[in-house]
């Protein structure tokens with residue numbers, strides 16, 4: 001409905017301009033030559049600007065995480081805004097500036113859509129045009145996903161595995177764990193006492209009552225890696241990096257074969273069964289995949305095979321206290337079921353951990369790059385002695 005009104009006001013605006021040009025009548029001019037025929041405005045426009053199409057799109061869209069997600073509150077900080085706020089995103093793609101939004105609001109129609117550049121000829125949906133996206137983790141690498149550059153600007157890694165694998169000399173590292181409650185402290189202390197957390201030869205812990213904090217000192221040797229954050233990993237949504245084969249650590253691998261898929265849109269806005277006749281749920285329509293691939297690509301089969309390799313690796317990382325178990329699953333682990341632990345580990349274990357985080361955070365169970373996911377899982381299995 002909103003769009004129909006907008007369209008009417010566009011017509012009204014044009015009429016208003018014509019009216020305001022009407023001055024006192026002068027003498028009649030000579031007839032001009034006939035202009036070329038225009039498009040059938042109403043019909044062409046109504047293909048999209050009808051209440052049925054636009055309302056259905058608005059309804060589908062309003063149920064997605066793009067509209068409802070909790071992370072949109074994060075856009076008031078400059079380091080998060082470009083991907084977690086409409087205003088800061090628009091500013092970033094306009095000027096390259098990372099700003100904090102005064103008030104952070106979610107993705108909306110105008111985040112991805114611009115104004116029509118022309119209303120003549122074959123009018124298509126106006127799309128914000130974004131050139132190749134410079135990778136946050138590698139300034140000489142550009143993601144080129146066509147219309148999907150809109151998506152890749154946000155759906156990319158913020159970090160690489162090198163972030164934590166950085167000690168070239170033996171180093172004592174103190175980590176402050178703020179404990180919100182005495183219980184949390186007791187729990188952590190019990191884990192330390194049980195030797196579950198690896199402090200290294202000269203490591204120690206101190207509990208400071210005054211500031212209600214636990215200070216843990218790790219004795220990091222150069223053959224070990226210390227993870228100091230429960231948010232370790234590439235950050236959520238490293239999809240563009242998966243396509244490029246550069247999410248994992250240290251695995252730089254094969255790129256997705258882009259012959260059939262130049263951008264994100266071909267899979268994520270392809271749901272022709274949607275009420276709008278178009279997919280603003282952003283969920284891939286598997287029937288469409290099958291229509292093209294026939295039986296050659298068994299989507300669910302590929303995903304199930306990968307899940308069957310991910311699960312034992314996750315269980316091993318939980319046993320090593322490298323991943324924390326959220327207790328929400330015993331198989332078919334997703335990124336929501338586990339979280340990184342503050343822990344020191346061997347380099348091989350760290351590489352296994354990092355690659356598993358990349359695969360889980362990507363959320364496609366390998367579809368965003370089948371060969372590369374296979375490559376990452378080989379490394380995981382070798383590093384953890386699972387094969």
Ligand code: HEC
Nearest residue numbers: 064065066069070071072083084089150151154264268282
């Ligand atoms: C401004 C940054 C931004 C842009 C642009 C963007 N996304 Fe997202 N997307 C996000 C964030 C952030 C979330 C998660 C929100 C949350 O859960 O709080 C998300 C969630 C998703 C989801 C999960 C949907 C769900 O409902 O579970 C899909 C799929 C997705 N995006 C695909 C895309 C595609 C395809 C495009 C391009 C057409 C795109 N995104 C453009 C930031 C963005």
Ligand code: HEC
Nearest residue numbers: 071074079080083136153154155156157158236237361363
């Ligand atoms: C380069 C873009 C980018 C930046 C910068 C960024 N994020 Fe995100 N973030 C994303 C995307 C994309 C998603 C959604 C991923 C998905 O659903 O697959 C996301 C998801 C999240 C989520 C939701 C996780 C969940 O599963 O519920 C939180 C919380 C979050 N980000 C916090 C932050 C914070 C805090 C910052 C700043 C310190 C930040 N992000 C910076 C792109 C970014």
Ligand code: HEC
Nearest residue numbers: 048054057058061107108109111112124125147265269278
């Ligand atoms: C995350 C990005 C994104 C958001 C948000 C978004 N769209 Fe789209 N929209 C797209 C893309 C990409 C296309 C496909 C363009 C193409 O293939 O030419 C599209 C296509 C369309 C089309 C054309 C459909 C057709 O059949 O050709 C309409 C109409 C539309 N969007 C309306 C909306 C409305 C209304 C909203 C807000 C409720 C919205 N969009 C939000 C990305 C987005």
Ligand code: HEC
Nearest residue numbers: 010041044045047048109110113115116119123124125126
């Ligand atoms: C293929 C789909 C499609 C067709 C056909 C289409 N539009 Fe649009 N139009 C859109 C989308 C998508 C938006 C952006 C919606 C948003 O950002 O809220 C839009 C926005 C607009 C706007 C507001 C922004 C602006 O450009 O000023 C006007 C006015 C408009 N369209 C008029 C028209 C007219 C007149 C026609 C026919 C000549 C037409 N549209 C044909 C999809 C379409």
Ligand code: HEC
Nearest residue numbers: 256257259260261267284285286288289292297299367370
């Ligand atoms: C318009 C036709 C078409 C549609 C629709 C389509 N694909 Fe494809 N896809 C291709 C072509 C062409 C290739 C490249 C040649 C090949 O590997 O078969 C390809 C390749 C792939 C690959 C292999 C990439 C690699 O690195 O080897 C995967 C995985 C894939 N598609 C998944 C999907 C999924 C999932 C969908 C639905 C969401 C889908 N495809 C829809 C045409 C299509």
Ligand code: HEC
Nearest residue numbers: 145148151152155239240261263264267284362363364367
């Ligand atoms: C070859 C088809 C294809 C292409 C191209 C593609 N995706 Fe996906 N994507 C999928 C499939 C299939 C899934 C898994 C959906 C499922 O299992 O429910 C997925 C899952 C996702 C998810 C997680 C959705 C969720 O359930 O939370 C996000 C986010 C996402 N893709 C973003 C992107 C972005 C961004 C791009 C472009 C850089 C992209 N995708 C390109 C097929 C594709």
